[in-house]
Amino acid sequence: MRKIFPAEELARDARFIRQTTEQRLGDPRGARIAGGNSGTRLAKLTPELANGPDRARALMHGIFTGEIQALEGAGRTCWDFEVGEDVPLELKLDMARQCWDEARHCEISIALAEHMGTELGEFAENGLLYEAACNPDPVLRLTGVNRALEGLAIDVFNTMKEFGNMAGDPVLEFCEDWMLADEVTHVKMGSDWLRRLTENDKERLDKALEFQKVVDRLFSFNGFRGEDDDSPIQLTRRFRELAGFSDDEIDEIADMSREAKAEVTS
Amino acid sequence: MTETKRPREPFAPWDRRTLPGLFDVEETAKRVGHYKWVELKLFEALGGWVATVPELDVKMRLGTHCYHHAWHADLVGKRLTEVREMKTDRLTLPANEHMVAFIDAMTEPEDAAMTIEKLVGVYRVLIPHKIAAYTYHRNATSEITDMPTVRILDFILQDEFNDWREGEMLIQSMIESEEELDRAMIHQTKLEKLMLAAGGIAGPGSIGDAYVEIPEEN
Amino acid sequence: MTQVSVTPESFEMVFYDAAVIGEVVAEVAERLGVEENITVEIDEGSPLGRSKITSYDPIELWVDGGAFENTKRPRQFGNARSRDTIGRLLLRILDRRSGRFNETPADDELDLMQFAAWDVHCVGRLERLGIGGQRQRRLYQFRNRHGFTDVADAAFDQLWDSSELSWTEIERISEDCRAA
Numbered sequence: 001m002r003k004i005f006p007a008e009e010l011a012r013d014a015r016f017i018r019q020t021t022e023q024r025l026g027d028p029r030g031a032r033i034a035g036g037n038s039g040t041r042l043a044k045l046t047p048e049l050a051n052g053p054d055r056a057r058a059l060m061h062g063i064f065t066g067e068i069q070a071l072e073g074a075g076r077t078c079w080d081f082e083v084g085e086d087v088p089l090e091l092k093l094d095m096a097r098q099c100w101d102e103a104r105h106c107e108i109s110i111a112l113a114e115h116m117g118t119e120l121g122e123f124a125e126n127g128l129l130y131e132a133a134c135n136p137d138p139v140l141r142l143t144g145v146n147r148a149l150e151g152l153a154i155d156v157f158n159t160m161k162e163f164g165n166m167a168g169d170p171v172l173e174f175c176e177d178w179m180l181a182d183e184v185t186h187v188k189m190g191s192d193w194l195r196r197l198t199e200n201d202k203e204r205l206d207k208a209l210e211f212q213k214v215v216d217r218l219f220s221f222n223g224f225r226g227e228d229d230d231s232p233i234q235l236t237r238r239f240r241e242l243a244g245f246s247d248d249e250i251d252e253i254a255d256m257s258r259e260a261k262a263e264v265t266s
Numbered sequence: 267m268t269e270t271k272r273p274r275e276p277f278a279p280w281d282r283r284t285l286p287g288l289f290d291v292e293e294t295a296k297r298v299g300h301y302k303w304v305e306l307k308l309f310e311a312l313g314g315w316v317a318t319v320p321e322l323d324v325k326m327r328l329g330t331h332c333y334h335h336a337w338h339a340d341l342v343g344k345r346l347t348e349v350r351e352m353k354t355d356r357l358t359l360p361a362n363e364h365m366v367a368f369i370d371a372m373t374e375p376e377d378a379a380m381t382i383e384k385l386v387g388v389y390r391v392l393i394p395h396k397i398a399a400y401t402y403h404r405n406a407t408s409e410i411t412d413m414p415t416v417r418i419l420d421f422i423l424q425d426e427f428n429d430w431r432e433g434e435m436l437i438q439s440m441i442e443s444e445e446e447l448d449r450a451m452i453h454q455t456k457l458e459k460l461m462l463a464a465g466g467i468a469g470p471g472s473i474g475d476a477y478v479e480i481p482e483e484n
Numbered sequence: 485m486t487q488v489s490v491t492p493e494s495f496e497m498v499f500y501d502a503a504v505i506g507e508v509v510a511e512v513a514e515r516l517g518v519e520e521n522i523t524v525e526i527d528e529g530s531p532l533g534r535s536k537i538t539s540y541d542p543i544e545l546w547v548d549g550g551a552f553e554n555t556k557r558p559r560q561f562g563n564a565r566s567r568d569t570i571g572r573l574l575l576r577i578l579d580r581r582s583g584r585f586n587e588t589p590a591d592d593e594l595d596l597m598q599f600a601a602w603d604v605h606c607v608g609r610l611e612r613l614g615i616g617g618q619r620q621r622r623l624y625q626f627r628n629r630h631g632f633t634d635v636a637d638a639a640f641d642q643l644w645d646s647s648e649l650s651w652t653e654i655e656r657i658s659e660d661c662r663a664a
Contacts, residue, residue: 001311001314001315001318001373001374001375001376002376005314005317005318009318009378010317011317011318011319011320011378012320013320013321013322017556017557019557019558023558024558027531027558027559028496028497028529029497029498029528029529029530029531029549029559030531047628048596050534050596050599051532051533051534052628053624053625053628054533054621054625057621057624058555068322068325071316071325071326071329072316072317072325073317074313074329075312075313075314075315075316075317075328075329075332076313076314076316076317077313078309078310078312078313078314078332078336079310079311079313079314079315080314083306084355089306089339089343092309092310092336093336093337093339093340095313096309096313096332096333096335096336096337097333097336099313099316099329099330099332099333100329100330100332100333102329103325103326103327103329103330104330106322106325106326106329107326110322114620115624116620116621116624117618117619117620117621117622117623117624117625118621120322121556122555122556123555123556124555124556124557124558130317167627167628167632168631168632169627169628169632170632171632
């Protein structure tokens with residue numbers, strides 16, 4: 001088994017269809033929702049919304065696929081690095097514990113999908129979380145996943161928990177609260193290891209924090225296309241640089257996106 | 267009123283534990299070091315495989331079992347420090363080069379179509395051999411002097427039996443054709459031969475010697 | 485034969501084909517016995533899933549692009565979802581014309597509970613016609629409006645399984661959940 005398992009080879013059964021980060025960011029409709037037209041800005045998720053339950057279903061499915069990738073990412077961290085050379089044993093033990101937690105979250109999410117009437121694979125899966133977990137530097141990996149993405153997950157779980165509470169849904173609120181408790185532990189794991197492993201390495205610390213910021217913004221983004229330094233396209237390139245992709249690989253991915261767009265407009 | 271001065275046997279009639287056990291401190295430390303190495307390799311492999319298997323139920327089970335064996339590595343690692351081995355890395359070793367070869371062969375399958383091989387290696391070969399070695403150790407060592415090891419192994423064995431059962435059921439549910447059965451048996455045979463060469467997870471003597479030496483007749 | 489006109493005629497933000505959409509709408513209309521012309525306006529710039537009837541006669545429908553989208557493949561046309569969306573809209577039109585819904589408030593005056601109850605009654609009938617379904621999804625939506633209770637579940641079953649309820653009956657079933 002190789003070290004570093006590429007995101008494009010993530011094993012899935014036939015129900016799951018992957019949407020790349022470039023495809024998500026390349027969706028031109030995102031500008032309307034991101035704030036280009038305030039009349040259609042995405043409202044906060046509450047049961048009072050006409051499409052509230054369906055939005056909750058879609059969000060829950062996104063959480064589910066995120067949990068699978070978090071499980072896979074933690075598992076890969078157990079395998080990809082040598083104890084002693086690359087990481088202390090205790091870091092791997094923490095990752096193994098995270099594997100268990102994320103496996104439970106998958107189980108919870110599947111049960112919630114059944115509760116909400118969602119089919120597994122009903123929505124496209126975005127692979128950003130696992131892509132962040134592919135970083136060849138374990139510090140950047142934990143920062144991107146445990147601090148950035150799991151930190152965002154806390155916001156999402158709180159939203160879902162409130163939704164369940166407002167709707168009087170005892171199952172949803174109960175489940176989200178349990179998952180929330182675990183995520184706080186994961187964020188702390190990321191913070192603790194970031195501090196310990198970069199104690200005498202400011203350059204590595206700075207790079208990790210930059211990666212965290214990039215992941216943060218990419219994940220939050222809704223597809224707005226822009227030309228300035230903060231545009232998602234620039235973010236994606238920088239994300240891939242920090243994630244260890246070579247320039248050739250990044251160019252190839254960018255070319256594929258351009259070709260796909262050209263096919264649509266021709 | 268209880269007669270407080272009346273003496274009692276320190277070992278109650280039903281407490282048949284005796285001294286000595288089969289393993290001294292040094293031998294225990296050596297074996298425990300091998301166990302730790304195996305648990306480490308196993309949890310790393312299970313974690314690495316999660317991303318490579320498409321079957322959702324298998325993914326989740328591997329993630330759960332990954333933690334079980336990581337916890338085992340941690341438990342036995344702590345025991346090492348209690349049997350006069352403060353630098354636990356020194357004894358966290360494979361029993362021999364054949365165990366290294368075994369783990370390499372066990373962890374080689376990566377393709378998404380090889381879930382059967384991955385599961386067979388763990389649940390039909392490695393874990394049964396672990397159960398055998400741990401059972402031998404907990405029965406053979408002194409339940410008086412080495413009770414901490416016995417207790418740890420009892421906890422570990424509980425996980426091993428449960429994980430073995432879950433893994434075995436996954437394998438049985440996945441084998442639906444003679445071709446798949448052949449794949450399972452071929453891979454199992456290949457790995458069993460490597461384990462045979464290793465002599466077990468702690469090397470020769472992992473489960474003692476069940477044979478009797480008969481002196482030659484003159 | 486139903487004539488369907490779709491606007492826009494070509495799409496730039498999503499990979500939809502107006503001709504295909506027209507065929508799907510016509511097929512659903514035929515299944516429901518609608519034999520008049522239908523106009524469908526699609527806001528391709530919106531990934532949301534809203535839909536509404538902008539005119540009952542002639543039939544004019546408006547949808548967010550997302551209401552026709554394949555959720556597995558963003559920006560691609562979703563046949564099943566589109567049939568479900570169109571089916572629900574057309575069935576509401578037929579209900580209003582049937583004489584059983586004369587007391588029904590205008591669409592934009594329906595509250596969430598009323599809308600959800602009517603929706604369940606529509607989707608149950610559509611499922612029996614081989615259009616759409618997703619019973620558990622509809623149950624979850626209904627529970628969000630009417631409560632996570634045995635009373636609400638029983639109300640859902642009644643709405644789903646019944647064939648031709650009147651508005652008065654639908655409203656009563658929904659109100660009974662409020663009272664419980």
